[in-house]
Amino acid sequence: MPKRSPLKNKRILVGVTGSVAAYKAVELVRRLKDEEADVRVIMTSASLNFITPLSLELASGTKPFTGLWEEPLAHVNLASWAELFIIAPATANTIGKLANGTADDLLSACFLAWHGSTLIVPAMNSGMYSHQAFRKNLDYLKSIGITEITPESGVLACGTEGIGRMAGIEKIIDAARNLVTPKDFLGQTVLVTAGPTREPLDPVRFISNRSSGKMGFALARAAAARGAKVILVSGPTSLTPPPGIEKIIKVETAGQMKKAVMHEAASSLLLIMAAAPADYTPDEFSPEKIAKSKRYDLKLKATYDILLEVLKLKRRPFTVGFAAETGPLFENALQKLRKKDLDLIIFNDVTKEGAGFDCGTNQVSIIGRDAGREDVPIMEKEDLAHLILDRILALGNWS
Ligand code: CTP
Numbered sequence: 001m002p003k004r005s006p007l008k009n010k011r012i013l014v015g016v017t018g019s020v021a022a023y024k025a026v027e028l029v030r031r032l033k034d035e036e037a038d039v040r041v042i043m044t045s046a047s048l049n050f051i052t053p054l055s056l057e058l059a060s061g062t063k064p065f066t067g068l069w070e071e072p073l074a075h076v077n078l079a080s081w082a083e084l085f086i087i088a089p090a091t092a093n094t095i096g097k098l099a100n101g102t103a104d105d106l107l108s109a110c111f112l113a114w115h116g117s118t119l120i121v122p123a124m125n126s127g128m129y130s131h132q133a134f135r136k137n138l139d140y141l142k143s144i145g146i147t148e149i150t151p152e153s154g155v156l157a158c159g160t161e162g163i164g165r166m167a168g169i170e171k172i173i174d175a176a177r178n179l180v181t182p183k184d185f186l187g188q189t190v191l192v193t194a195g196p197t198r199e200p201l202d203p204v205r206f207i208s209n210r211s212s213g214k215m216g217f218a219l220a221r222a223a224a225a226r227g228a229k230v231i232l233v234s235g236p237t238s239l240t241p242p243p244g245i246e247k248i249i250k251v252e253t254a255g256q257m258k259k260a261v262m263h264e265a266a267s268s269l270l271l272i273m274a275a276a277p278a279d280y281t282p283d284e285f286s287p288e289k290i291a292k293s294k295r296y297d298l299k300l301k302a303t304y305d306i307l308l309e310v311l312k313l314k315r316r317p318f319t320v321g322f323a324a325e326t327g328p329l330f331e332n333a334l335q336k337l338r339k340k341d342l343d344l345i346i347f348n349d350v351t352k353e354g355a356g357f358d359c360g361t362n363q364v365s366i367i368g369r370d371a372g373r374e375d376v377p378i379m380e381k382e383d384l385a386h387l388i389l390d391r392i393l394a395l396g397n398w399s
Pocket of ligand 1: 279
């Protein structure tokens with residue numbers, strides 16, 4: 001399924017400088033084209049020692065610019081054309097020029113004419129990377145709002161080991177996506193819950209459910225990319241915490257999830273309850289492993305309904321719930337919205353293909369307080385997360 005990339009149709013200028021990592025720029029440009037970005041390339045004369053313009057022409061679909069005098073106004077025209085400038089790999093020499101306002105080649109002149117978002121991706125020997133003279137230049141660029149994607153450690157072209165290898169392409173793509181994503185949740189505290197809970201029976205057994213946490217993690221990631229201070233309360237999952245979130249609170253049981261949510265909810269502006277906390281927990285916990293017998297009657301007691309608890313707060317966040325149903329039971333979702341006094345509820349029929357647990361896609365309907373329903377087509381959870389945030393913002397009364 002094609003992803004809705006924030007880089008789609010974005011005009012991106014890629015500057016390539018004279019590092020042995022210059023060949024990696026071909027892959028970077030290719031990946032940007034996969035994301036359907038419009039890419040133009042500037043190559044410094046030093047980069048021509050490592051890579052031919054033809055490789056980058058084939059990857060980008062346009063002839064790279066290689067000199068200041070080829071087209072007299074190229075530096076100004078490219079600067080006004082671009083929406084994002086990525087310099088990868090960036091040598092110590094180029095970084096020095098950019099930091100000092102030197103404009104003696106197309107890349108550095110264009111940088112001076114440019115005043116938008118810039119990513120620099122250094123690649124050099126570790127001694128050069130840690131040299132005070134270089135650090136001063138790099139720190140200055142960062143102080144004026146330029147984003148550095150730090151190099152990785154490993155064996156370098158000079159044969160030594162240390163920091164200096166150009167960051168991975170996917171890291172650069174992620175940072176580029178992040179930079180072009182509108183920061184429409186800037187500074188807002190967003191509390192997201194994700195995943196299942198585990199209710200222990202004894203030290204080795206527990207009751208849980210099939211939630212994977214993917215939808216909640218996608219929401220946390222999307223909100224963080226849009227500038228929110230995200231607090232993620234997560235039950236046990238196998239997922240890696242999304243980049244850029246403020247904090248992750250890992251919990252095990254529904255009781256622990258309730259405690260974490262109540263602690264954070266009052267100071268959050270938005271709560272998205274994407275988790276599937278257990279509705280029941282064993283009546284008793286056996287500190288020893290329960291021995292096998294012919295029959296075992298499991299006694300359960302109800303857990304707290306976390307959203308009903310949140311309802312009791314004096315100052316409540318704008319609250320969004322999820323309703324996982326096994327059929328087109330929209331009425332159930334609406335009843336949950338009313339009972340829990342939610343601002344929005346996201347209905348999903350987990351029996352539908354591509355909408356169930358543990359898959360990368362979801363198909364939902366978004367239901368509002370007025371019972372209005374938007375049936376959203378099947379899409380990647382990452383894309384759906386952004387769409388849900390768009391709808392929350394559109395309601396306009398949540399802050
Ligand atoms: N929820 C909650 N606390 C619980 C159980 C669920 O806050 N102990 C939240 C879920 O995170 C979700 C919403 O309530 O946002 C609806 O959850 P769902 O499991 O669909 O419904 P329940 O209210 O648990 O009702 P039922 O299990 O009968 O469908």
